[in-house]
Structures are given as structure tokens and as C-alpha cells.
Amino acid sequence: MAAHAGVSRQTVSNALNAPQRLTAPTLARVRAAIDELGYVPDEAARALTSRRTRLIGIHIGPTAHSHASTPEPLLAEFVRAAARHGFRLVVLGSFGDDAGQIAAFDDVWRRRAVDGVILTDTHTDDARPAWLRERGVPFAAFGRPWGAPDSPHPWIDVDGHGGAWLAVDHLASSGHSRIAFLGWGHDEAGGDDRERGWLEAMTTRGLDARPHAHASGDTVVAGAERAAELLERWRPTAVVCASDTLAAGVVRAADRRGIAVGSDLAVTGYDDSPLARLTHPELTSLTQPFAAVADFLVDHVVMASGIEVPDPPPRTRVAEPTLVVRGSTGGVRAGALSF
16 A cells, blocks of 8 residues: 555555645545555554544433433534544443443443543533543533533533523514523523523513423423413413423414414424424524534544544533524514413
């Protein structure tokens, strides 16, 4: 391979493992030689030589805090981001609580089956970061270290506070003043952050910040139950929800009462999940910058495993969501709701 490309073996190695170290012409020459010879790296041999697996572990599925901690669009972005560095993802199955995930991490790390892991769905009293740090496992987290702001590990979070503020701003700009909030129970983490955004946006505008409720869980059924009480007691013309799931519950509760979402009642969700496009009308929702999240997390794990990354990201970052306006708010006449 090296002779065919007219370069050293180390240059070939750099082209495969650290392409950023080569000039563009040299990298192009080596890659052309790879294509001409049909060369495929022996992953097992590379792992023995480099002591790296080029694999990143991630837990997929329910956690103690969420029913779906890693949605499909984010998972797809993780796969793309890892491939940029010649890495792949390893899905770790476990029970949903911290102890179950730690057991899965322990298994793959003791066998050195991964080079690092990505945490998702961080929460207060999260036992996973300390466990990983104590064992020297490279990791980065999606979600800030709630209750432990000085934690030294890299993390990225999406601004739930700012997202809820955007939702209120959108509704207030349309003339709404009776804007309610529906979240889940206090979690001292992301759910509370979104509620604080709604509360501050309302008080800043001098609007009544009393109409709010907490569902028993982040489910459509729980959301519909609490939304029914919210609609009966406060008579809002708009509802800001902490998730698309709860927003779908509001749509269900409104339908049962003959209230037309999109013309009589405005509803916003959060996460812009596939569910946001399954309700009728489709939900206005806050979409998260999953590509930026995936690049940040993968870059940090790759760097911690000993591989250089061009333009390394900062240790922490708070990314901004974007409001996607759809039919659930697009045609509402403020103040039109009546009982």
C-alpha cells in the first residue's frame, strides 16, 4: 500500500487513523491508492496495534427519567458523527435505572470492548458520571450535570428554558394572554428548566403565570388527564407543553370537549419528535439541534480516547432549540376559546 502510493507506512497509518495530520494532496494520493487496491483495514489487527476498538457505547431505550432517552433522529446523527472519525456505535442494553446502565458500562469497559461511552438523559443524583470518572472511562454527556455544576466532564445541553420562552413569545405575539403550562412532576432538571422558561416569559410580560399543571408522567394518557383539569379550571387560549407527548394529551383532551386545536386553542410541544407530525393538526414544537449535539459528544469521546480532532469543541455547551410552527398554533384566534 505505502509503496503503491509512494509514501511511508506511517503516512498510510495517518490517512486511516488521523487524516487531519496530512496535507490534502497527500491524503488524496493515499486514498486513491486505497481505492485502486481495494484495501479494507483489518479492524482486529488495528485494535491489537493501537489498543483502540474505535467503538463508542451508548444506552438505547427507556431510562429512569424518560421513556425514550435517545430518539431515532439523534441516534442517526450519532452514527454519522462517529463515522467521521472511523468509529462505530455499540448499543448497550440494560435496565432503565442508573445501576442497570452502570452494569452494562462495567461489562464492556472491563473487556475493553469500547473506547468510551456517551451518556444521555442526565438527571439529579445521577450516579453514572462519578462511576465513569473513577474508572477512567472516556465519556461525554447529553444533558448538563444537574445539581453538580462543577462536574469536570464534557457535556452539551439544549436550552429548555430558552425554548419555553420562544414558545411563549410566539403565542404572545399572536395576541394570547391566557397561556397555560403543562409539564411533568418536579425533577430538578430539564422539566423544571422548561417550566422556569415559561414562568419567566409570562412574568416578564405581566401575564398570569398561575395556570400550570403537572402530569403524573410523560405520557399521552397522563397529559390528557391533567389537560382536562387545566382546560376546565383556567380556560386558557394556549398551552405550552414540556414535551410533544404531553401536547398530544392536550390535543386529545381538547378533542373530547369539542375544542378545535388550531382554531380555538393553540398548543405547543417540545422535542419535535415524530409524534409532533402525527396529531391533527400537526404540533408546533421546539426542535433540538441533534447534529450539533452528536458532533460535540462524539468529538469529546474520540479526543479522550487519544485521537486528535480538528477544531475541538469547548468542554461545555448550551445549544439553542428552534421553534417549528405548524397547524396547532398557526390559525388560532386569541381569545376564541369558549365553554
